[in-house]
Amino acid sequence: MKAYHYRRIFAVILTLGCLAAVGFAAEGSRRPEISGRETSDAGGGRFVSGSAADYILQPMDVLKVFVFQHDDLNKQMEAVQVSPEHTISLPLVQTIKLKGKTTRQAEQIIRDAFDRDYLVNPQVSVIVVKYAERxxxxxxxxxxxxxxxxxxxxxxxxxxxxxxxxxxxxxxxxxxxxxxxxxxxxxxxxxxxxxxxxxxxxxxxxxxxxxxxxxxxxxxxx
Structure with missing residues (x-):
């Protein structure tokens, strides 16, 4: 009788341990909730959150444009200045319009421009290396x-x-x-x-x- 009683206690403990392990695994796999800041208009553009990817590019900003595995091309795009007309000039694709665009959006626009006629599925990143004085x-x-x-x-x-x-x-x-x-x-x-x-x-x-x-x-x- 005692042996049966101990076996029941052991089974309950084992079951609780398994449930706890599943709970911890689910908690660990759950993605953290991300909260953003409200959009506000300033400097001729709007700013969404504090992320550099969401910064709206301004005239006279200096950008570094990087295309993965295209070193010769990258050397020509280490200091690209946004013009007063909100455009940039890049090799191969010439003039790109970026008025009102964020850094993240600029990456997509440049990627599409290269992908259209020159490169196959290019991976593009844009970094602001110098902000225009405002x-x-x-x-x-x-x-x-x-x-x-x-x-x-x-x-x-x-x-x-x-x-x-x-x-x-x-x-x-x-x-x-x-x-x-x-x-x-x-x-x-x-x-x-x-x-x-x-x-x-x-x-x-x-x-x-x-x-x-x-x-x-x-x-x-x-």
Whole structure:
């Protein structure tokens, strides 16, 4: 009777051990959940997440284009600059249009261009080796009125720009901040932004800046 009892206990322990092993294996094989950042418009383009593959290419960026197992071709593509027209020139395929394209999308476009007439199933990678300098001007009632640089790979909000310019002074009228922006057609747009309301919302819906924007923080009328 005792032997039968021990055999039952051993069988239960063995079964539990197997179930635990299966559970751990399933947990280990489960892919981690990846969360991304919200898309925001800045610098003439939009930025999706912090990944370099999702950076939207800008004029004057310098790229390195690499095609697997094509060393002679790669030597000609170690420093490819994006033109003011958002294009690049590559050997064999000539001009490639990249306006509004991410690094990841550029890889696919270049791959298709080479694959069309010259290479068989090319494996292409694109790396930004030098980011174009992008800046805005922050003037008026801020601690250090000056030019503020965009961080590489990232956008810049109006709240961040004011902070980088030393923050606002006690006399600042944050309800009537002026944002001046030059459009692609040459026209100038002036917007009045209630920065005070943005701050009260914790920065949500903060206005994203573009290259060469001018922010003016006026003095409060007492």
């Amino acid at each position: 800046s805005v001007n922050v003037l008026g009632q801020v601690g250090k009125p000056d030019r503020v640089l965009f961080p590489p790979e990232k956008g810049l909000t109006i709240l961040e720009a004011i902070t980088l310019a030393g923050g606002h002074t006690r006399l600042a009228d944050l309800k009537k901040v002026k944002l001046t922006r030059k459009q692609e057609n040459g026209d100038t747009e002036v917007m009045e932004i209630d920065v005070d309301a943005l701050m009260k919302r914790g920065g949500r819906d903060a206005v994203q800046l573009q290259k060469d924007d001018v922010i003016f923080v006026p003095e409060r009328i007492l």
